Amino acid sequence: MSSPLTLSTERLILRQWQISDAEPFAQMSADPKVMNMLLGPIDAQASAAMQQKIMAQILENGWGFWALALKETQEFIGFTGLNRPNAELPFSPCVEIGWRLAFAHWGKGYATEAAKAALAFGFNHLKLTEIVAFTALSNHPSQAVMQRLGMQREPQNFMHPKVPAGHPLQAHCLYRLSQSAWRREG
Numbered sequence: 268m269s270s271p272l273t274l275s276t277e278r279l280i281l282r283q284w285q286i287s288d289a290e291p292f293a294q295m296s297a298d299p300k301v302m303n304m305l306l307g308p309i310d311a312q313a314s315a316a317m318q319q320k321i322m323a324q325i326l327e328n329g330w331g332f333w334a335l336a337l338k339e340t341q342e343f344i345g346f347t348g349l350n351r352p353n354a355e356l357p358f359s360p361c362v363e364i365g366w367r368l369a370f371a372h373w374g375k376g377y378a379t380e381a382a383k384a385a386l387a388f389g390f391n392h393l394k395l396t397e398i399v400a401f402t403a404l405s406n407h408p409s410q411a412v413m414q415r416l417g418m419q420r421e422p423q424n425f426m427h428p429k430v431p432a433g434h435p436l437q438a439h440c441l442y443r444l445s446q447s448a449w450r451r452e453g
C-alpha cells in the first residue's frame with residue numbers, strides 16, 4: 268500500500284477519489300454522449316463499482332486513474348491517469364494513459380493538460396520506458412488527445428478482447444510514447 272499522490276497543473280488537481288465524487292461520476296456514466304465510445308451508459312451501481320476499483324488501485328500503488336478537479340472551484344470533472352490494463356492485450360504488459368471527462372468540460376484542453384502531468388509522473392517518477400494509449404477507431408476526440416501529447420500511432424490495429432466480437436467498437440488503434448521520445452520533444 269502507498270499513500271496516494273496528488274498532481275497539480277495550471278487549472279487542475281489530479282487526486283485520489285472522494286465519496287462525494289460518486290454522484291457526479293454516476294451522472295457522467297449515465298450520459299450517452301460520454302459513454303458513446305465505451306459500450307454505452309452504465310447505471311449508478313456499476314459506476315460506483317468502477318470508482319471503488321480505481322480508488323483501491325490508487326490506494327495500493329499511489330497512482331492510477333486520478334479524479335480530476337478544477338483548481339478554482341474543486342468541482343469533480345472526470346478522470347485522467349495511468350493504469351495497467353487487466354485485459355490481456357497484444358502489447359501486454361503495458362501502462363496505458365486514459366481519460367474521461369464530463370461533457371460540460373470538453374473543448375477546454377483539460378484532458379490534454381491532465382494527461383501531460385500524468386505522462387511526466389509516469390516517466391520521471393515511475394521511470395516507465397513507454398506509455399501506450401488505445402481507443403476505438405471511431406473515437407476521434409480521444410485520438411486527438413493522443414496526437415496532442417506527441418504519441419505515435421502503430422500501423423497495426425487490434426481487436427479489443429473485452430468488446431464483443433463483431434461490435435463496431437471492437438477494432439482499436441494503438442498509440443505509443445517512449446520515454447526517450449517524450450524527453451526529446453520536451
Ligand SMILES: CC(C)(COP(=O)(O)OP(=O)(O)OC[C@H]1O[C@@H](n2cnc3c(N)ncnc32)[C@H](O)[C@@H]1OP(=O)(O)O)[C@@H](O)C(=O)NCCC(=O)NCCS
Pocket residue numbers: 300301302304305365366367368369372373374375376377378379380401402403406408409411412
Ligand atoms: C476524450 C475526451 C477526454 C477528449 O476531450 P476534449 O475536450 O476533446 O480534449 P481536451 O480536454 O484535451 O480539449 C481539447 C480541445 O479544447 C480546446 N481548448 C479550448 N481551450 C483550451 C485551452 N485553454 N487549452 C488547450 N485547449 C483548449 C482545444 O482547441 C481542443 O478543441 P478541438 O477538439 O476543437 O480542437 C472526451 O471526448 C471524453 O471524455 N470522451 C468520452 C470518454 C472517452 O471516450 N474516453 C476515451 C476512451 S479511450
